[in-house]
Amino acid sequence: MVAHQLAVKGAGDDGGVTVVDRLDHPIVLAPLSGGPSTPELAAAVATAGGFGFLAAGYLTVDAVRERMNLLRELSDRPFGINLFVPGGPADPAVYAPYVELLHAEARAAGLPVGEPRYDDDGWEAKLDLVTAEPPAIVSFTFGCPDSSVIQRVRQAGAEAWVTVTSPEEARHAARAGADGLVLQGGEAGGHRGSFDNRPELPTLGVLALLQLTADLGVPRMAAGGIATGAGVAAVLAAGATAAALGTAFLRCPEAGTSAPHRDALSSGRPTRLTQSFSGRLARGIVNEFMDRHDGHAVTAYPEIHYVTAPTRAWAREAGDPAWINLWAGQAYPLSRAEPAREVAERMIAELATARG
């Protein structure tokens, strides 16, 4: 139960020291919203000397609390919670034709399908939770919270980190008082954490992003296509405080990854960015659903997410990868079906070799 106490300090200054600097190894488990995130996975990475995040996205606040409690039972190491920052609802005129198509297709196949709806992913309740029982880091995705929110998190004793995908977003988050930045390169699997969800925004590689934000003086974690200790060494050499890895842990037994998703992760098929599943760009292994819909899918998050969620849940159960969002980063062929501790320890050994 001492985890959050480690984080009580004044970070966020130029070059400020964060809980990430005090890790045994600068390896961070990315949040992995949407199923793969589990307390067991976060605990295993923390036990190996890294840092684990729990995803709060898509869960009820009670489920998040339960997971935090379980993680605190499994490990006394510091950990982080990732929250989705709500955007606004999309215009129904924008998404209606795509929804109609998805409905028709699912019904023709005899599969469940949902209705478009907007919600804020329980923003206020989750903020209340993470400030009442603060983890070491609260990280934010899909936007930069107001300075007041960042201050509230810090006053509760946690660091506030913001996920960014461009130098402009990085500057915005630094000005808002973020203790640190998660730089997400275009290589990353899953959703782009950009502040707005226009698909035409530039997609910078993680190494370009690191160099273009070197002057900010804010601690940075690098994410996107990092799958080996050599990859970790690379982002550290480019100035990152730590590397955040998600896909590298998706095949671990501790992860909540579905069986067909695990299978796809050993397929070797290409990945690409798609907004077909959720109405927001995310990187996944190309499948039939993406091939059918990438040409006309629209930007409307989370409305489209709720339309496809029942179909995807059915397909995960049924073991049918053709209807599933098979999130994966560009380096996913290097992921292995090994216990998380082994993945982390191999990474740590490779990192030591790469650093000489």
Next chain:
Amino acid sequence: MVAHQLAVKGAGDDGGVTVVDRLDHPIVLAPLSGGPSTPELAAAVATAGGFGFLAAGYLTVDAVRERMNLLRELSDRPFGINLFVPGGPADPAVYAPYVELLHAEARAAGLPVGEPRYDDDGWEAKLDLVTAEPPAIVSFTFGCPDSSVIQRVRQAGAEAWVTVTSPEEARHAARAGADGLVLQGGEAGGHRGSFDNRPELPTLGVLALLQLTADLGVPRMAAGGIATGAGVAAVLAAGATAAALGTAFLRCPEAGTSAPHRDALSSGRPTRLTQSFSGRLARGIVNEFMDRHDGHAVTAYPEIHYVTAPTRAWAREAGDPAWINLWAGQAYPLSRAEPAREVAERMIAELATARG
């Protein structure tokens, strides 16, 4: 005149030592076809202890010979020549509508415009030249030459390097006997060096590419979005033998970069991949031409290159950036208008700092 003699050795084995390993500094000037490449630029980088490439693409064989001779007068350091590997001609039915549109547009604006045509960029004559007067490295772009060509280059006393953009291309080139690979990440400015020019091929980041090719046992240079010594340190940590930088040198006085292109390089505008200028994907700073044509431009290289070449030449003269291919990598905002030697020396100092 001793440059090429340094390269006579049996590289290409697992972990083989190349001329790149013997550099004072593992910093390579990328070829920069299409104007920016000059002997003066290559000489300046070589004099600073790096390695310079000359572009042969788009030039007559006589012009390439002249440039090689001039570079040999300016520097006795080893250097490289980059050749385009010819693909096949495109189907006129594929490009005719786009050509018609480009013709109509140029005529309406009162600008010169060209006709589509195919050529092999003087492949045989250029091969004869680089094997008769071999530089230290002959690198290839847009394809993997036959093993017989690679052997011919090696027997002439040069190393044969192949530009690759995916693990599959890397394996292909390694099997063909390449002495080394230039791994070009999607961050890179200018043309993608992929073996075929389908725009839907995956665009891997340089760091993902490095990790995904670590098991090949062939020396690798990393290219794409590297603009600082920290970026160089990163790719070295990830296993590269050297970093290849192009955009970082585009604003140097020694480069043949046009004035409007130089101006654009201090604009801060986003880059993206486009096939609008040449019929092959390349990364450039977004301008009006790309905005007008990216939605319907077709894959037909070099046919479309020859259609737009006169318009682009006019625009470079006239100083009108709206019609110019403003090639730039993702980290281009970090490029500086400084002599090449200063750029290289700054990079070397930053590299030393980043490596600790």
